[in-house]
Amino acid sequence: MENTLVNRSKSFLLRFLHSRELYLFCLPGIIITLIFHYWPIYGVQIAFRDYSFRRGIWGSEWAGLEHFVRFFRSPNSVQIILNTLVLSFYSLAAGFPIPIILALLLNSFRRRKYGKVIQMVTYAPNFISVVVMCGMLVLFLSPRIGIVSRLLGLFGVEAVNLLGMRSAWRHVYVWSGVWQGMGWGSVVYLAALAGVNPELHEAAIVDGASKFQRIIYIDLPSIMPVAMMLLILSFGSIFSVGFEKAYALQNNLNIAVSEIISTYVYKVGILHNDLSFSTAVGLFNSAVNAILLITVNSVSRRLTDNSLW
Secondary structure: OHHHHHHHHHHHHHHHHHOHHHHHHHHHHHHHHHHHHHHHHHHHHHHHEEOOOOOHHHHOEEOOOHHHHHHHHOOOHHHHHHHHHHHHHHHHHHHOHHHHHHHHHHHOOOOHHHHHHHHHHHHHHHHOOHHHHHHHHHHHOOOOOOHHHHHHHHOOOOOOOHHHOHHHHHHHHHHHHHHHHHHHHHHHHHHHHHOOOHHHHHHHHHOOOOHHHHHHHHHHHHHHHHHHHHHHHHHOOOOOOOHHHHHHOOOOOOHHHHOOHHHHHHHHHHHOOOHHHHHHHHHHHHHHHHHHHHHHHHHHHHHHOOOOO
C-alpha cells in the first residue's frame, strides 16, 4: 500500500513537471476563483447570526434558523418564490431551443455570406448592456412616446402600458432576453456543428436525404451532448434570475409579478440593512440551485449518458 502511494506521488510529480507551463497558466484563474468564489463562503454564517457591524461576524449572536423561518413565514415568500420559478422556467423554455434552431439554420445556409450577415445581426444585441437594454424597452414601450404605441395608433389601437400590465411583463422580460442572447448562445452549437464529419452528409445526399432530414438525423444528434451540458448548467441557476433586468423594469404596477428572490434580497439587505435575513434568503436560493444541478445531472446521466460528472 505504501509503495503504491509513493508510485502515485512520483507519477503526479512527473506529470506536473512535464506540464508545468500549463499549470502556471491556470494559476491566476485558480487564485481569482479561490479569492472571489470560495473565500466569501466564510461569510455564509451571517445567515445564522444576528449580524452587526460593530461586533463583527464572530462577535454577533447566534440565531440558528430564525431568519429562514422568518422568510418562509412572511406573507410574500410564496409569491416571490413562485415569481422566480415562473420567470426562470419561462426563460429556459423560450431561450434554450432558439439558439439551437438558429445555429442549425445558419449552418444549413448555402451562401455563407448571407449567413455571416445574419450572424453579425443576431450577435450585436449581446453587446448591449442590460441597463441600456432596459432603457430602450422603457422608451419603446412607453404608452405616450414609445414607438410601439405610435405603431398601434396608426391602426387605430389604443396605446397600452405593457410594462405596467402584469399579464405582459413576463413576456416582455423573457422575449427581450431571447432576442438579446440567441445569437451569442448559438456560437457554442455552431462550433459543435463545425466538427460534424462531412462524409456523413455526403453519404446522406447519395442516399437521397433532404436538407431537413440531414438536419434532423445528422446535425441535431451531433450537438445533443453539448445541448444537454448547457441544459444541466441552466437548471443549476434556475433560481438565479438576472437581478439587474428585473429590477430595472420593475415598477409599482408590475411588482406583483416582477418581485423575485434576487430583487427581494437586494431590497432587504441593502436598502433595509437587514444583512442576516438577506443572506439567509440568498443561501436558500443557492442551496436550491445546487440541489437542482445535482438532480438534473443524475437524471441526465441515467437517461442519456451525458452529464457534467
